[in-house]
Amino acid sequence: MVELYLVESGGKLLMVKRWLRHPWMPCFPEGRRTFCLQVWEADMSEGQWKKLDGSLEGRALFVSRPCSKSLPVGHGVREDCIYFLKKLYVWRKPKAPLGDSGLYNVRDKTFTPLLRESMPSLPWKSGRFPSWFFHAQV
Structure with missing residues (x-):
């Protein structure tokens, strides 16, 4: 499964592709997990995306x-x-406190959890999605 996100970054249009494994895959029985992130830049002059x-x-x-x-x-x-x-x-207790969330380093292609696994889980009790919030000056 792939999810796409559009982001303006430094005057460029970027697309982040997030690859997730499905819950029925034996290698990830705990549910959908991100296993790859890719960043693509829009090349408006050629009308295509460049990785x-x-x-x-x-x-x-x-x-x-x-x-x-x-x-x-x-x-x-x-x-x-x-x-x-x-x-x-x-309906599932995630293994990480924020579920399938984390930090991906583009240079060395490594994943790091946002919070330590020893912290308590923070289940969302509504149908809304968690989101980022930023200081007004950002």
């Missing part, structure tokens, strides 16, 4: 269904990383 590898040019991307945003690094935001959120399903 970016290795750098977000000193920025970080925040993606979720209700809100996607690009920010310059600083104040704890890590360079060349994609922060992602995914809705939690209340």
